[in-house]
Amino acid sequence: xxxxxxxxxxxxxxxxxxxxxxxxxxxxxxxxxxxxxxxxxxxxxxxxxxxxxxxxxxxxxxxxxxxxxxxxxxxxxxxxxxxxxxxxxxxxxxxxxxxxxxxxxxxxxxxxxxxxxxxxxxxxxxxxxxxxxxxxxxxxxxxxxxxxxxxxxxxxxxxxxxxxxxxxxxxxxxxxxxxxxxxxxxxxxxxxxxxxxxxxxxxxxxxxxxxxxxxxxxxxxxxxxxxxxxxxxxxxxxxxxxxxxxxxxxxxxxxxxxxxxxxxxxx
Numbered sequence: 001x002x003x004x005x006x007x008x009x010x011x012x013x014x015x016x017x018x019x020x021x022x023x024x025x026x027x028x029x030x031x032x033x034x035x036x037x038x039x040x041x042x043x044x045x046x047x048x049x050x051x052x053x054x055x056x057x058x059x060x061x062x063x064x065x066x067x068x069x070x071x072x073x074x075x076x077x078x079x080x081x082x083x084x085x086x087x088x089x090x091x092x093x094x095x096x097x098x099x100x101x102x103x104x105x106x107x108x109x110x111x112x113x114x115x116x117x118x119x120x121x122x123x124x125x126x127x128x129x130x131x132x133x134x135x136x137x138x139x140x141x142x143x144x145x146x147x148x149x150x151x152x153x154x155x156x157x158x159x160x161x162x163x164x165x166x167x168x169x170x171x172x173x174x175x176x177x178x179x180x181x182x183x184x185x186x187x188x189x190x191x192x193x194x195x196x197x198x199x200x201x202x203x204x205x206x207x208x209x210x211x212x213x214x215x216x217x218x219x220x221x222x223x224x225x226x227x228x229x230x231x232x233x234x235x236x237x238x239x240x241x242x243x244x245x246x247x248x249x250x251x252x253x254x255x256x257x258x259x260x261x262x263x264x265x266x267x
Contacts (some may be wrong), residue, residue: 135227135234142213157189
């Protein structure tokens with residue numbers, strides 16, 4: 001294993017004890033010689049142990065009684081209505097008016113995020129079809145990277161190092177915004193995050209001390225939108241064949257300002 005990027009697809013099965021003997025030995029050999037990868041795997045072990053410890057509580061979380069009642073009523077109507085009848089195709093309530101730059105998730109946001117943490121493969125299949133699930137999954141990564149990985153490792157990288165890693169890892173020759181301090185932003189660093197069967201770029205900032213993430217998803221386009229999930233705002237936009245998602249626990253006006261600031265550079 002000559003390159004750290006070769007380790008990426010092996011980290012999760014390594015931590016889960018699912019690697020073949022030869023692959024595990026190759027990872028062990030690399031970790032002995034590479035302190036950054038060794039620290040990363042230690043962080044992944046910590047995350048896995050944390051999720052396993054919290055899994056019973058997460059799985060016991062239930063949707064609100066009002067939502068369960070609506071779903072049960074909808075199922076009863078569908079079962080009692082002949083196929084082809086107009087009522088069989090109608091929802092119980094009219095859809096809310098379209099809000100192109102803002103979608104609220106209410107309690108389903110938390111449920112989607114919990115599935116993102118515990119459900120894994122199921123969520124990856126949904127993200128291609130649901131912007132809401134995509135936002136929940138990336139928000140979970142945002143919380144994980146800032147709360148566990150960055151908290152343990154104290155990541156701090158210079159802009160040139162981040163730009164170089166984006167070019168080598170994703171073929172993305174980008175330039176970080178110049179003078180981010182003018183907007184109260186301070187660069188923390190960057191790392192690849194797993195998403196579906198591939199990887200996405202995760203650039204981490206702090207805005208006046210508060211965590212801000214900018215994700216880049218290659219070979220994907222999404223309509224411009226802001227989704228509120230888990231108390232965070234996820235601003236989504238596309239440029240070419242890349243989709244960007246900025247996540248912050250900030251008022252919508254502040255999120256819009258940060259989006260405008262980074263859009264000019266991160267293309």
